[in-house]
Amino acid sequence: MATSDCISECKSEEALSFIAELMAQRKLTVITLGPYYRAQVEEVIAKALEASLNPPLDEPEAQALLIAKRLKDAHEVVLLSENKGVQAACSTIDEFKGIKVWTSLDLLVKAAKEMNLAEEELLAMIREYTEQTGHHFRRKKIAKALQSYSTKPS
Amino acid sequence: MLEEFKKEMEECREIRRKMADWSFIRSQPPRIRYALEVYVETGDLYLASRLAGLSLSEMNDLRIKAKIPVVV
Numbered sequence: 485m486a487t488s489d490c491i492s493e494c495k496s497e498e499a500l501s502f503i504a505e506l507m508a509q510r511k512l513t514v515i516t517l518g519p520y521y522r523a524q525v526e527e528v529i530a531k532a533l534e535a536s537l538n539p540p541l542d543e544p545e546a547q548a549l550l551i552a553k554r555l556k557d558a559h560e561v562v563l564l565s566e567n568k569g570v571q572a573a574c575s576t577i578d579e580f581k582g583i584k585v586w587t588s589l590d591l592l593v594k595a596a597k598e599m600n601l602a603e604e605e606l607l608a609m610i611r612e613y614t615e616q617t618g619h620h621f622r623r624k625k626i627a628k629a630l631q632s633y634s635t636k637p638s
Numbered sequence: 639m640l641e642e643f644k645k646e647m648e649e650c651r652e653i654r655r656k657m658a659d660w661s662f663i664r665s666q667p668p669r670i671r672y673a674l675e676v677y678v679e680t681g682d683l684y685l686a687s688r689l690a691g692l693s694l695s696e697m698n699d700l701r702i703k704a705k706i707p708v709v710v
Contacts, residue, residue, distance in 0.1 A: 493687075493694035538644060542684040544694075566710050568650070568681065572643045587710045620653055620707035 487547050488516040517547060524550055532569065535577050539569045549573060552583045562586050588613065589621050593629045606633060647681070650709035654678045659705040673697070674704050681709065 486503075491514055494500055506512035517525065525546045532541040541549065545567045552563040562584045563570065574580045586594070592613060596606040610626065613619060621629075655678055663674045673690035677683060677697075687697035701708075 495693050495695045499695060536640065538640070539647070539680055539682055542682060544684055566708055568643060568647055572640065575643075576640060589710050618702040618705070618707050620657065620709045622649070622653070622709065625710055 485513045485515060485551065487544070487551070488514055489547065490544055493544075515551075521547075521550065531577060531579075532573055535573070537569055537572050537576070539567075539572075541567075541569045541573060545570050549580060549583070553580060556583055564588075564591065587625075588617075588619060589625055589629055593633055596633065603630060603633060606630075650681055651679060653709045654681065654706050657705055657707050659703075662704050670700065674700065674706065677701060678706055683708075 491503060494503060503512065503514075507514065525543060528546040528550050529541050529543070532546070545565060548563055548565060549570060552561050555561045563574075564586050565571070566587045571585055574583045574585050589610070592609055593606065596609060601609070607630075610621065614621065658674075658678055663671055663678075666674065670690050673686045673692075676689055677686035680686075683694060683697055683701065686701075687694050690697055690700070692700065
């Protein structure tokens, strides 16, 4: 699920085609937030400010948090974000606690588990992702991911 | 808990500063240059994109050109 605000930030033909393909396969839903939800997004941003969250939440992240919060009791929701403000909000603000936040590293590990890849293959996948996207996974994060991967159920 | 995040953010900031291509950043027009510097300091791509007057995906392409990593 993604908001139309988020989709409108994508400009490349490749990204837009991929989004369209996912929508055609009904693997992605795009929602538009009306005034009622927009007011609540403002409220989420205000709560982060009141909690002295650093970094403060920006609007797209607040939208994602709001949707995750609304859905978390009815569905198994995972919020994909590498924003430290979101991670801090889900760890420190009561109403957002319990929302699962995954980074791209979590997603790569999950995909590798699904594909039953060897640890070396997972590392190669991480390297390729790093080169393509300009991400930098800190050593301790990779070590932690590998530790959880080595204990994967066979 | 917030202290932990603060420490983590400082660690991420240091990595962004170290890996950034500063000659590329300094060669950019002022508005773009400041937006890239804001990204290095905050890691907030949305904020940087608004400052640069670019979409998030355009700002992300620029970030990659400037060799500023998204630190996870």
